[in-house]
Amino acid sequence: METGKAVPGAEIADQRQWYVMRDLKRCNAKLPAYKLLGDMKIEIFTPMVWKLVVRQGKRTLQRVPFMQDLLFVHERRRILDPIVERIGTLQYRFLRDGHRSPMTVDDTEMNRFMQAVASSENPCYYTPGEVTPDMVGRSVRIIGGPFNGLEGRLQKMQGARTRRLFVELPNLLIVSVEVQAEFIELLKK
Structure with missing residues (x-):
């Protein structure tokens, strides 16, 4: 050897x-x-x-x-x-x-996901198969607040006053967390 x-x-x-x-x-x-x-x-x-x-x-x-x-x-x-x-x-x-x-x-993805969960009072979890294309909205970045720096897609919710952000662990799990509208920055497509 x-x-x-x-x-x-x-x-x-x-x-x-x-x-x-x-x-x-x-x-x-x-x-x-x-x-x-x-x-x-x-x-x-x-x-x-x-x-x-x-x-x-x-x-x-x-x-x-x-x-x-x-x-x-x-x-x-x-x-x-x-x-x-x-x-x-x-x-x-x-x-x-x-x-x-x-x-x-990846450590970065896991830390981002855990930060989203820890900073939310009422996280909603989804499996990848439960999230349909008509539930997913614009790509955004959060600027300020407890989710500062997070990027994801907004959750489309008919008639809702609150905004929710999808944060994903690819192919494993998705969490939807409530974000303040004033912290949302729309990203270009």
Whole structure:
């Protein structure tokens, strides 16, 4: 074996990346993967929504994952692999490239998405298939306010006084957040 050459993929395994993962536990599991990984002090992001849940005959409002099996984990692959091997219900989502490459999200895109969610009181999530061309309006940039610098497309809403901006993680998830009209700058086509 030659010395001084890096093992292919070793440099990737040593970089923290946002991995797209699946949690195959049931929705009523006491310790879903996002809580388990959070307890391990691993940085995670799970899109959450408020939902009316019935537990032991009582209806309560709870924050639950928008998509039960979707979570984003920011860690090194060499640290995640043993955890995935140990927890049978936690899996990487893979690209359809024939090489079983785990799906990742660029740090900049993920931070932009998380900023949009964190700055919104009522984010609305969509899967890419739920957003139709007639829902999507003009390309805009937000100048000022909590969404300063974000670019995206406005959501068309008949008769609505509020403006909502689509922020997308390509092919994964879209969030619609409310923006103030005075902060909207239209971009040229």
